[in-house]
Amino acid sequence: MAGNSQRRGATRKPGSKKGATVGTGGKGRRALEGKGPTPKAEDRPYHAAAKRKAAAERAAAKGGKPGARSGERAGTGRASATGRASSAGTGRTGTPRGTRPAGRGSTAPASEIVTGRNAVVEALRAGVPCEAIWMGHRVEADDRIREIRRMAGERNLPLLEVTTAELDRMTGGMVHQGVAMAAKPYRYADLDQILARAERAGEPPLVVALDGVTDPRNLGAALRSAGAFGAHGVVIPERRAAGVTASAWKVSAGAAARVPVARVTNLVRALGELREAGCFVVGLDAGGTTPVSELHLATDPVVLVVGSEGKGLGRLVRSTCDVVASIPIRAETESLNAGVATGISLYEVARLRSQA
Known part of the structure; x- marks a missing residue:
């Protein structure tokens, strides 16, 4: 050994356990097997x-119900699935923003929170049932704030x-x-109420149907256009579509209180019922053959069907x-959202009816 190999501890003693070995003796091979x-x-x-399998086998041997807790009788109503179902409806995690959930364990629907000065004023003007009004402690008073305070005092609403x-x-x-x-x-209304509204006004029915519009802001814009151009109602499907929530109220600026909305289970079936009532069903699509400005059916009872933001009109x-009509636009790569398309189409129908 190089250096001072005679110093204590420089070399291993013969027979030491840590002595050199030749090969692994198959140890590595056995580890790899x-x-x-x-x-x-x-x-x-x-x-x-x-453990679950063993518990099920024991319960089966005793003739009991597999998976039942010890001391728990069948039919007591304490199953975990029931607890999950009751908590799922409380809105603790899935409540839309702008709505107040119902109390814990309550089955009552939640109140809608309408925000913004214009929206609150329009809702009060339309006589929307109101539970309470909250106003900022140092809100800057303008004409809308003064009107809200006046109407709240006249109707004895909590302010x-x-x-x-x-x-x-x-x-x-x-x-x-601040409010x-x-x-x-x-x-929600039903189709008969919408048709009856047109009959009372002595006008041919003008109805807007939204096919799978999921953005509540587009629904609110469609409601606002429907109120501005004399539509008698709006039809929306129950599933995969936005409902009249606080966001839709905000965009509609109170038009949701003036224009009835019918929520139907099947939109295709509802369109068939409106057709049986004498309405012509006009779909709006970029590939339509008839420009909306030249729609000769505008003076007749009409249902304008607007497709969703991404897919447009469904196949059925x-x-x-x-008739499938379109709104001519200059750029082929551009498109209009559902709210804007509804407003333009209703304007054209109102214009054609005024010229008839």
């Missing part, structure tokens, strides 16, 4: 699946002054302009339409 396939979860004694932080919390962060109102949940809805 593995222990065979991994057993199933239910075959591992320590696994939860194995509560709160801080801005409290308003922010109650409205879920929406722009409230918010709790309105009762929207009451399109096949139900009597």
Whole structure:
């Protein structure tokens, strides 16, 4: 050994356990062979699946109900699925912003929170049932604020002054302009009520149907256009579509209180019922053959069907339409959202009816 090999500890003693060995003696080879396939979860004694299987086997041997808790009788109503179903409806995690959830365990629908000065004024003017009005403690008074205070006093509505932080919390962060109102949940109409409204006005029915419009702002814009151009109602499907929520109220600027909305289970079936009532069904699509400005059916009872933001008209809805019209635009790459398309089409129908 190089250096001072005679110093104590420089070399190993003969027979030491840490002495040199030749090869591994097959140790590495045995480690690489593995222990065979991994057993199933239910075959591992320590696994939860194995414990469940053993409990089920014991219960089956005793003639009891597999998976039942000890001391728990069938039909007591304490099943975990029931608890999940009851908590799912409370809105603790899935409540839309701008709505106040019902109390824990309550089956009553939640109140709608209408925010913004214009929206609150329009809702009060339309006589929307109101539970309470919250106003900022140092809100800057203008004509709308003074009108809100006046109407609240005339109708004996609760008018509560709160801080801005409290308003922010109650409205879920929406722009409230210092005022918010709790309105009762929207009451949907039916198709007969919409047709009866047109009959009372002595006008041919003009109905807007929205096919799968999921953005509540587009629904609110469509409601606002429907109110501005004399439509007698709006039809929306129950599934995969926006409902009349606080966001739709905000955009509609109170038109949701003046224009009835019917929520139907099947839009194709509803269009068939409107056709049987004498309405022509006109779909709006970029590939339509008839410009809306030249729609000769405008003076007759008409249902304007507007497609969703991405897919447009559904296949079955399109096949139900009597005519497919379009809005000419200059750029082929551009498109219009559902709210804008509804407004333009209703304007053209109103213009053609005024010229008839």
